[in-house]
Amino acid sequence: MSLKTPLYDKHIEMGGKMxxxxxxxxxxxxxSQIGEHNAVxxxxxxxxxxxMTVTDLKGADVRDMLxxxxxxxxxxxxxxxxxxxxxxxxxxxxxxxxxxxxxxxxNWFRIVSNAATREKDIRWIENLAKDxxxxxxxxxxxxxxxxxxxxxxxxxxxxxxxxxxxxHTEALKPFYAATVGDLFIATTGYTGExxxxxxxxxxxxxxxxxxxADKGVKPIGLGARDTLRLEAGMAxxxxxxxETISPLEAGLDWTIGWSPDDxxxxxxxxxxxxxxxxxxxxxxxxxxKGKGILRRHQEVSFSGSDSDLVLGEITSxxxxxxxxxxxxxxxxxxxxxxxxxxxxxxxxxxxxxEVVKYPFVRNGKxxx
Amino acid sequence: MSEIPGELKYTKSHxxxxxxxxxxxxxxxxxxxxxxxxxxxxxxxxxVGDNLETGKECAVVESVKAASDVYAPLDGEILEVNExxxxxxxxxxxxxxxxxxxxxxxxxxxxxxxxxxxxxxxEEIINSTDQ
Numbered sequence: 001m002s003l004k005t006p007l008y009d010k011h012i013e014m015g016g017k018m019x020x021x022x023x024x025x026x027x028x029x030x031x032s033q034i035g036e037h038n039a040v041x042x043x044x045x046x047x048x049x050x051x052m053t054v055t056d057l058k059g060a061d062v063r064d065m066l067x068x069x070x071x072x073x074x075x076x077x078x079x080x081x082x083x084x085x086x087x088x089x090x091x092x093x094x095x096x097x098x099x100x101x102x103x104x105x106x107n108w109f110r111i112v113s114n115a116a117t118r119e120k121d122i123r124w125i126e127n128l129a130k131d132x133x134x135x136x137x138x139x140x141x142x143x144x145x146x147x148x149x150x151x152x153x154x155x156x157x158x159x160x161x162x163x164x165x166x167x168h169t170e171a172l173k174p175f176y177a178a179t180v181g182d183l184f185i186a187t188t189g190y191t192g193e194x195x196x197x198x199x200x201x202x203x204x205x206x207x208x209x210x211x212x213a214d215k216g217v218k219p220i221g222l223g224a225r226d227t228l229r230l231e232a233g234m235a236x237x238x239x240x241x242x243e244t245i246s247p248l249e250a251g252l253d254w255t256i257g258w259s260p261d262d263x264x265x266x267x268x269x270x271x272x273x274x275x276x277x278x279x280x281x282x283x284x285x286x287x288x289k290g291k292g293i294l295r296r297h298q299e300v301s302f303s304g305s306d307s308d309l310v311l312g313e314i315t316s317x318x319x320x321x322x323x324x325x326x327x328x329x330x331x332x333x334x335x336x337x338x339x340x341x342x343x344x345x346x347x348x349x350x351x352x353x354e355v356v357k358y359p360f361v362r363n364g365k366x367x368x
Numbered sequence: 369m370s371e372i373p374g375e376l377k378y379t380k381s382h383x384x385x386x387x388x389x390x391x392x393x394x395x396x397x398x399x400x401x402x403x404x405x406x407x408x409x410x411x412x413x414x415x416v417g418d419n420l421e422t423g424k425e426c427a428v429v430e431s432v433k434a435a436s437d438v439y440a441p442l443d444g445e446i447l448e449v450n451e452x453x454x455x456x457x458x459x460x461x462x463x464x465x466x467x468x469x470x471x472x473x474x475x476x477x478x479x480x481x482x483x484x485x486x487x488x489x490x491e492e493i494i495n496s497t498d499q
Binding site: 028029032033034035223227291292293295318319321347 | 406407409410412428430432433435458461
């Protein structure tokens, strides 16, 4: 049994090639993945991300509970509407999921987390919430979510959905949200471009999608979503991180809210120990400009400090349409630094690649 | 839905074969195959003079989504390869049966031709695997 989002019929109508993704029937592309990728980098595209999990946490004790639940510090959220990216850890410091939490008011926070981890996440949150007095955990299966991304995304969204929206969202800085009628509009995304993520009633999704399409916003499939986020150097749960990997090992150090020292979030003691000893592995970016395509699970060898070869593995890789060559994220020994050389085993052939600082692309331009 | 020209021969592994007037054969991958794979980004072809053996890997096509081996449909020697597609892999998506051809082969003998599929048989195969 595959689940369908409220936009399923629209995807079929617009020529979406449907595939199963985490139990959902989702469009992988609408004709050309590269064309869609370029549309987002150069103009505006829209993604159906209704399969993602939207959970509302309500009650007087929610902030207290989030101090324990999240590796990032929820107290960074002091303005209503502000959003925070965080991992949710197990007691070993392994990543249960990555998510965005929005502060709506003192009794209401909203979490958007991954589709594939839905049941695990909700169970984990409900379990923690039990120890707090007044918290309700409500999964919002009634809502859909459309991401509109690209340099022209905001203007085209205003053209499609009306100027009332402009009034309430034009001044929003990145990583904020505003509620306008039935629409929850956030300045977040997963592409490295400007734009919105719009959470809205499921029954409003299809006509909203059509209004956006009528203003020239192109439908984008999951294929381009993956190449866009890879260029933007954004980690993908299940590929670049999982329950056996800590944020320190996943290039997500910046998401750990160490301060204040006495905030005892789940996984903290394990992370502190790992930090003290120094994490053994991390994520590095690599580029390969020769013939062949970098892909997940390919083995990468680096020259070690004592002339020994040390090994890594591609966790996300592929062809970058913006750069016109292959890029990848690699789980590598912590000693590997940008500028060093490496070799990748592509289908039995060893090729030379280069370790670089990522992101690879931001706002349509190469960062290399 | 995919285009399957009636005058060509096919393999189960989605290569097409055109028998030319001079007795050589031209080989590529089918419309169905390019559609399954999505946008092509890298093509590796054999070299002129290489000898191919039926069923053995002889080329690689890589799309945004996946890498796939191309298998030699017949025994023979490479006469010519299509450099256009190594420069512009998207030509295979746009026109798999004409501009997107991969290589031309001088057959060792005609024995292998009989085991290729005609358009109808190939269509049945892709219909049955699609379901």
